[in-house]
Amino acid sequence: MMADYLIFFMIVLGVNLMPAFGPPTWSIIVLYGLNTKLPVPALVLIGALAAASGRFLLAHGFRLLAGRLPEKMKRNLAAAREALGQRKRNAILGLGLFALSPVPSAQLFEAAGLTRVSLLPFTAAFFVGRVVSYSIYAVSAQHIRESSIGDAFRRSLTNPLGIALQLAMLGLLVALSQIDWEKHLRRK
Template sequence: MASELLLFFLAVFAINLLPAFGPPTWSIIVLFGINTDLPLAALVGVGALGAALGRLVLAYGFRFWGEHVSDRLRANLAAAREAFERRRRNTVLALGLFALSPLPSAQLFAAAGLAGVKLVPFTLAFFAGRLVSYSIYGGSARLVERYSLGDAFKEVLTSPVGIGLQLILLAGLVMLPRIDWARWLGRK
């Protein structure tokens, strides 16, 4: 059981290092829930932990990359960070809703890393939201037993809506440091 749980953690962690086009973590939870005897609570807890840690490492990777951009882009990212962190209540609400939604989170973490947002609270909110959403997905695993990991990959890589959403989020990520946030938000 411990080796299955470690394999599960590593699979979830690795998938959450991908900046785009990875299968959703819930599909890995469903796959392991159907094909192993691991308890649902362990799958949900370890899955949420693996996802959160994978996204945190992804964000730190983008933070490192963001330190090597031009001064102009770095100033734009600092203004974006200031705008994001200015209203704590709205930030927590938006992050909570995003963490519970089925939207891809990789680009959100990449943007947070680039902008230099405080990543630990950001990741903790993501972890809490994923505990809830993975519990829902994992609990309904028996209803979708015929859904395979191959189907999840195929859907991510062939769904026009999924591809379009990933491309839009990637374009937003590319544009994030190029926007003069200080001017756009009316600051010097």
Template structure:
């Protein structure tokens, strides 16, 4: 029981990091190789902890939104409107994104800054992580010969890992510069009033 609680806390903490956190899969593999926690429990606990951590991260970035200049807030409001209009596609896209090994911190940071409704967003992330973490946990035995320390070091110091994190941060900053209202569908009240039911 203590190992399961510790797993939750570690994965939750890693997923609170806004950038440059070690990959959750390395913790899953470590637990798969070195604990008595059943594989299914490792997967469910890790996915729940990751989802909770990212949800908390997004809420933290919502507090930062008030400190942004008005122009950036308007751009983010436009992004929220555009995404919520196409919410089903966004949720499916997030689920597919969660299957990939790409870092998700900046995605949740952007969602928090934009004020997007986070429940469905986080549920899709959780579902995607259940699948991807199942693969990692099942692969733990094949990774027995690798070092967890090497995995951490590679994720934090490899040029590709650093470039990916910096690129995601720059993308997040760039997304706030776009006037998203230009891309949102417009409901013209005068047109709607002229239409018969």
């Protein structure tokens, strides 16, 4: 039983280390909930912990990458970090919305790593939000045990809209790092 939990943790951790195109963690939780005897509350907590750990490590990887960026991009990212730090109320509201959002989180953690924002509050909010959202998915999955989850899982990985969203988020990450935030924020 402990090995099953460890394998589950490692799968979710690995998926959340992927910078893009990983299957959503909720789908792994649903698959495990439908195909194993592991209790759903444990899957939700372990899944949320593994997802938060993976995203935290992903952000740290991008933090290391930030040192290799061109100087202009470093200045832009530093100005973005400073702007986020000046508007604490907006940052807290945004963090709360992000925590409960179904939007792909990889690129948000990549941006957090590049801008060198404090990762612990960011990751903690992500963990709490994922416990809530994964609980909803896992409980819902208990009610659809008879349906074909394999087809639903395959559709989530090959959905053109999902792929386009991942590509758009990656493009947005690159575009945001190119903006001269210092210049734009000084005007305001």
